[in-house]
Amino acid sequence: MPTKKYHHGDLKNALTRAGVEILSRDGIAGLSLRKVAQEAGVSHTAPYAHFADKQALIAAISTEGFRILFEHLSKIREQYQADPQCQLVEAAWAYVRFAQTDPAHFQVTFSGAVESEKDYPALVEMTGKSFGEVTRIVEACQASGLLRPGPVDMLAVSVWGIVHGFASLLIAGQISHTLLDRMTVREMLIFSLDQITLTPLHPGDFPEFLDD
Amino acid sequence: MPTKKYHHGDLKNALTRAGVEILSRDGIAGLSLRKVAQEAGVSHTAPYAHFADKQALIAAISTEGFRILFEHLSKIREQYQADPQCQLVEAAWAYVRFAQTDPAHFQVTFSGAVESEKDYPALVEMTGKSFGEVTRIVEACQASGLLRPGPVDMLAVSVWGIVHGFASLLIAGQISHTLLDRMTVREMLIFSLDQITLTPLHPGDFPEFLDD
DNA sequence: GATATTATCTTGACGGTGTCAAGATTTAAA
């Protein structure tokens, strides 16, 4: 436990963590540099030693979001190594779960809160790694005949688009109640994925594990 | 031309229009009540006579976005009455075009900038009407064998999800340059839609009209 | 080890923002 020192020692990470925390708790509108600084126990301008402006902090929070996604995806790819179908469903489910669990962080991460991404190399790298995982899963699905042949990157964008679109509509409250009463979110997601698979997906084949 | 009066006469609409205008020009971060008021030529608290708070103005802007979408969709449904396939492609294209043309308005409209939608009946009504148009188009596609049979509302959500996901990723800059260099946005959209149609879609069958 | 340089953090200030309170002005109702 670090005692109160003039130099924090790990302020940049502490600020990022505080940012994620505040974003979860108070939403996008409630995220301010001053609050983040206070949460980290420093003065209201201390963040400027580590972030050029608020955009830079948001970029760090976005990077953290992509890192969370990346780790989920790579874990899933390892866990269901022999079963591309399962990889696809569980990867999509992890994406939707992220959106449901932490909507504000999800939105900031994937919905372009960062104006010019290319100014933040760490963010660009992490988006690349995440998309790489998606691509690998899609590739495996193509090899097993679950998805149609064709340019992998294009198909990966389509698959990502389906999942992202569903997750976005879900947390935006755009999916009607009459629909949500009739089936679970997971079933709806599998139904959506089923539209693009060559082999039918049966929700019963993918029981939900309540492990996280 | 209305002369300068104490009472504006149509301030609520003027504020909404100014809001859309400022949103397009300065982005989400640049949208402020005070700027909207100034643009409309009134004092900085005048909006409070018509909107409870900033959220309420954003809800009105969002409603306007859904209205724009609704009118596009209903026009397309009428224009290509006998061709469901064309309806699907052009409706999706209109959606993507909206996102490209006015990204900030698109984001505010469809990405849940409004915290609790149910507090704004006009917004709820317009989202319902828009989704109704999507449903009708999907229904026509099912009848013609372009889309699989099944619950219409569920399929409509899936289709909307695909298009929304693609549009969102596009304006978030998440679609790689190597991909965008290889094909047009319209071709990518049709490629995505082709993943869910039972009959293949050929981009050549849908030349882009540069009418808007 | 002493000094200089740099990184880090603080205090203080500025204009801009959402929102409330109190009052002025116009329209609508009684």
Added chain:
DNA sequence: TTTAAATCTTGACACCGTCAAGATAATATC
């Protein structure tokens, strides 16, 4: 015509992002 309500203004408040100037600590240089 008087009253009530709707609409708009001025003024204030706390909060925000950001800059400037200075204090403090860590690091580099001699």
